[in-house]
Amino acid sequence: MTSDRNPGYAEAGHSQVEAAAEGAPAGSRLTDESESYTLQVNGREESVKAAWLGESLLYVLRERLGLPGSKNACEQGECGSCSVFLDGTLVVSCCVLAADAVDSEVVTVEGLEPGDGLSDVQQRFLDAGAVQCGFCTPGLIVAVHDLLDRVPDADELTVREAISGNLCRCTGYGRILQAVVDVQRQRAGTQP
C-alpha cells in the first residue's frame, strides 16, 4: 500500500538542476537521482517513490510513510530518539540508508502494539511518570522492549547501560528506570 506523503523528489525537475548548480559539492552528480523502492514496515509493504538517495530510514518513516513516531533529535546516532528494530535488532534509523533497508523488516514504535492498545512497557511508562515532554519516549520504549525481550532479568546497571544510548533531558531517568522495574515485576508475576 502506498502512503507516500512527500512530494516527489523527481517533480523538482532536477535534470535542470545539473545545469544550474555548477558550484555543487564535489562528488554529487545531480542527474537521475530519483529512487523508488519498497520497505516492510510494521508488517505492511510500503512503497517509496521518487525519493532522494540520501534519505535516511528515519526521514522516510516520518515524511513519506506517515510514521512520525520515531523522532529526530540529533541525526547522528547520539540520542536514540529514532530507535527502531531492523530485522529484530535495535538500531538508530537516522543511520540507516532507507534505500538499503529493503529486504528487512522494520518495526517502529507505532508497530509495537496493534490498534489502540498499549504494551506493558508503554503502560508502565505512563504509570511511573516516565513521560514528560515525550520526545525521547518512543526511542526509549523501543529500546526497553529490546532489552527486556533479550535480558528479562536485567539488573539496574544492565538496564542503565542498555538505555545509555537514549538521551532524556526532562526526567533524569529516575522514573524511566522505575518503569522498567515495574515491567520486570509484572512479567515475572511478582506484581500485578
Added chain:
Amino acid sequence: MKPVLSAAAPFAPTAPTAPPHSDRKRSTDRGVGTSSSRPDGIPKVKGQFAFSSDLWADGMLWGRTLRSPHPSARIRDLDTEAARRIPGVHAVLTADDVPGEPNYGLEHADQPVFASDVIRYQGEAVAAVAADHPEIAWRAVQAIEVDYEPTAAVVDPEAAIDAPPVHPDGNVFRHLTIRHGDLEATGEVTVEGAYAVGMQDQAFLGPESGMAIPGDDGGVDLYISTQWLHVDRDQVAACLGLAPELVRLTLSGVGGAFGAREDVSLQVHVCLLALRTGRAVKMLYSREESFFGHVHRHPARMWYRHHANSSGDLVKVEARLLLDGGAYASSSTAVIANAACFSCGPYRVPNAHIDAWVVRTNNPPCGAMRGFGAVQACFGHESQMDKLAAALDMDPVQLRLRNALRSGDELITGQRITGTAPARECIEAAVAHPLPPEPTGKGGGPDDPLLLPGGAGRTADRADVRRGVGFAVGFKNLMYSEGFDDFSTAAVRLEEGVNGEPVATVHCAAAEVGQGFVTLAQQIVRSVLGVDRVVLRAADTRVGSAGSTSASRQTWMSGGAVQAAALAVRDSLLERVAEARGVEVQGARRKLLTLRNGEVVGVEGRFRLTLTDALGGRPVEEVREYRHAPTMPLDDDGQGDAHVSYAFAAHRAVVDVDPELGLIRVLQITTGQDVGKALNPLQVTGQIEGGIAQGLGLAVMEEIVVDGGRIRNPSFTDYLIPTALDMPDVQATLIEQPEPGAPFGAKGVGEPPTISSTPAVVSAIRAATGIDLCRVPVRPDDIALSERTP
C-alpha cells in the same frame, strides 16, 4: 497567617502512587494532590503525539536558514540569484523582504530578523529559503552567495564594557548595584574567591520546529513550539507588519524548553516564507542549527568576599558579577537582576555590596535557562560558604543552618519574606538521607567497571578512587519581578457531554513543554467542580495570554487562572440553581448550595441535583485573568520589594573521583525542596530528578566551548548531557509548608533542583580531591593536572 510546619516525610518515589489507568474513579481521586496521569501520555508512548516537527500539510514546502559562519563581520554583498534559479526553490528571503519591524526581542527589539549589513554572532540569520524538499532547500542555502568581511570580534566580556559598541544600543545591557546595610562593615574572618561558570545549553530533545500556513485573510496561522505564544505573536505580527489578530499561534507539541524557547527563533522566518509563497511552510532545525538558533545560559565571572564573625554569623558579602550576554539582549536585564538579588544565597546577610553587569559581546547570545541567574550565583555563594566553613573550622552544614533565612527575614534587597522560607528544613532533609555504603575494599571480585569513574572505559580500579561528600543550598524567586505585569488567563466551560455526563473544557494558552501543566489543569478543575472528565483545548492565541512557561510560574499563575475560572463557573452554576429554586442569590447561595461529589447539594443536605440537571442543557463558561501580588522596581541601590515568593532547595552529593585522571562518577544526590504543596507528587518528582540531571551536567560535563566567538562543539557528540549511566540515585524529600497567597499553597518546582545541585557536586569533588575548584563544568584536567594531585 503563620505557615504550618509539616513533618517532612521522606518521599519514596518508588511507591506506586498513580491509580490504575483503566479504573473509573470518582473525581476526587484524580484531583489536586494526586499523582494523576498526564492526558497526553497515551499518544506520547504510542508515538502519536504531534510535536511541531511532526506536522504535515498538503503541498507544504520546507524552509531553511542561511547563517553567518563569522562571529563579527560586515556583509559587503549578498546574491541570491543562483539559489532562486534552482528548480524546486520557491522563495529566498533576506532583510529587504521584512515588511514590518526589522528587529525583534524579548525586552529590547535589538535583533534583526535577518542581518543586513552587520553580523554580530556566529550563526546569525542572513536569509531563508523555501523549497519542495529539504535537500533542495539545503542546496539553495549553499547557493546563496554572501561576501563577508570578517571584523574583529569582541569576545572578552570584561573588555566589552569599554570596547567600541557592537550594536548602536551599546555594550552594557544592564549594570545594577545592590547596596544594603553598612557598606563599611567588616567581619573578623574573611574569605575571598573568584569563580566562573561556563556556557550551558538547554539542549532540549525536540529541536526548533514549526509550520506556518497562510490564511485567506492575509494573515497567517503558525503552529509552533514555544514557551509563550502571545509574546511570539506580538513580535511576529510586528515584523510581518500585520495586526495581531491576523497572526494566530497554536501551540504544537513541544520537546522540552528549559528557557531556550522564550526567544523567537524560526517564527518570523517561517511566517514570512509562508506569506511569500502562499503555501504551508515547515521549518525544523537540525541539532547543529539548534545550537546556533537559540540563546544559552550566560557564562559568568564572579568575585566574592564574605565577612563573618568568629561564631559564623555572616556580616557582609561583597561581590562583583559579570555575565556575558552575547550579541543581543534577550532577557539579559532580568537574568542579571536575579543573579544580583540571589547572589548571597538563602542566608541573613545584614550588609551587602553587589556590583552586577551583563554585557554585549560577539559571543553567542544568552538568555533564559532554568535557574535564570540564580544558578551562576549559587555556585559562587556556595563555594564561598564552604571556604568560610573551612576558615572558621566549622561544619559546612552547621554554617548554613546558622545563617539560613527564615520567614520574616530581610533580604539584601530590603524586602522581607512574608511567605514561607523553610531553608533549614530543606537543609536538614537533604542531609538526613543515609549515605551510600562505603565500598568494602575487600577481595571477592573487582567492582563492575560501571560502578567506578570511567565506566565501561575501565580506567580506574577501586584503589584509584576517592570519595567525597558535598553540600549546597540555594533559592530564587518565583514568577516575574521588578514590577512586571505578570498575569495568566484561563477559560473554563462546563456543559453536558455527548453521553449525558458533564464535561469541563479548559482553554489556556499556558505552554506545555513537558512539565505537566496539562495534568494539573485537569486536576484543578476536577477538584473545584467535581467533574472527572476534563478536556483541554489546544493552547493558542484565541484566549488571553498565560504568560511564559518559565520562572517556575505556571502552577501558581495559570493554575491560579484555571482555579479562578473554575470557581467562577461553580459560582455561576450555583447562582443559576439558586435562582431557579427561588433562593436568594446574593450571598445566600454559598450558605445553601455547594458542589459535592459531582452534584449540586444543599448545605443542609436535603437537596441534590446532578450537574447535568443543573446545567439544563445550557453550558456555563467563565474567563478569568489571574495576577499575583504586585512587585516593585529596584531603586538605584537595588532595594525594593521586587519579588512575590521564593522557593528553596538544598542538595547533598556523593561522588567518587579518580584524581589521577580527573574522572568522576556521582553516586547519590539527595535533596530537600520547598514545594509549598505537592499538587501532583509524581510530576514533582520528575521535575526534581530532571532538574538535578541538568545541575549535574553543568557540574561535570556540559559546556558550549566558545573560542574567538565560535562554537567548537555544536553537536551531541561533544556537547555532553548526562546519560542513564551518569545519573545517580536521587532521594528527594518534599518540604510542604503551604505558601500563603499561592493557589493551593503550591510553589513552583522547576528551577530549584538546578540551582544548588551543581555546587553540591563540586563541593563533593573538592572534598574528594582537596582541590580548590573554582569553575564549572569541572574538567578532568582541572583535577588531574592540579598541583594538589601527585
Added chain:
Amino acid sequence: MTVARPTTLSQAVDALAAMPDAQLLAGGTDFMVEVNFGHRRPTDVVALRRVAELRHHATDGDEVVLGANVTYSQMQTELAEALPALAAAARTVGSPQIRNAGTIGGNVATASPAGDTLPFLAAVEADVVLASPDGTRRLPLADFITAAKRTAIQPGEVISEVRFPAVRGPQQFLKVGTRNAMVISIACCAMVVDTDHRRVRCAFGSVAARPLRPTEAEDFISDALDWDTLDAETNAVDRFAALAAAAAEPITDHRGTAEYRRHTVKVMARRALTRSLRA
C-alpha cells in the same frame, strides 16, 4: 541501479567495479552521519550488509580472522573470551544502537584518530585484507592508515577482513572520556602482554593522527619484565609509562588539551601494565 545490494564478496567487488564512483556502505554509522550533515552526497552505493561471509570470525587458530562486517555488538558478546581487550573497546563505542550496526571494517575504513578498535588492532599488529577484481592484497594496519582519516584503499577495493596472529597473555583496554557512555575518547589505550613472544605491545588512540605504538617504551618494558613470574619493578613500570607518554603526539582540541592527553597516556600505560601483571 544506484544501490547495489550484493550478498557475496565477489558480487560486491563486481558491483564496485561496475560503478567506480560508488561509495561503500556497511553499518552506516559514519556514512549516514556524513550524509545527514551534508558532508557526503551519495550517488551510487554498494551496500555491504547482506554479504554474510563478511560477518564471519575465527579465533581458534594461529591466526585470528575478523570479517569486515563483524559488529561491535558481536565483538562485545561473541569475542569477549577470545579477545577481551577488543570486546572491551567495542563496549565503549557509541550506544547499544550504534554497536548493533557499526562494524570493524567501517572503523578501519574511516581511520579516525579516535577509532576505538584501532589501538587494539595496532597492538596485535593486524593486517587489513582488501578484495578487488585483481584478487586480494594484505597490508599491515600501520601501512593501511596513512594519515588521520586517510587510508591506502584503492578504487575498486573492499575491506574484507582483518587478520592477526593469535596472542596469549593478558590484554587490556582503557578509554578516557568525560561521560560514562557515548563518548569519543580523549585518549585510549590497548595493551597485549604477549607471553609467547615475551613482548609487551601497546597502542594509544586520540593522541596522534594514527594509533600510536610507543616502540621505545615497548622495548624497554619487554626487556625489564620478568617473564617467568610476569612481574616488574615499580620503577620499571613508571619508566615505561613515562616513555609511552613521551612518544605521544597529542593535540589540543575542544575535547582536551595536549598536556592532559599526554598525562592520560602515562596513567593508562601504568595502569594497563599493572593490571596485566596482576592478572
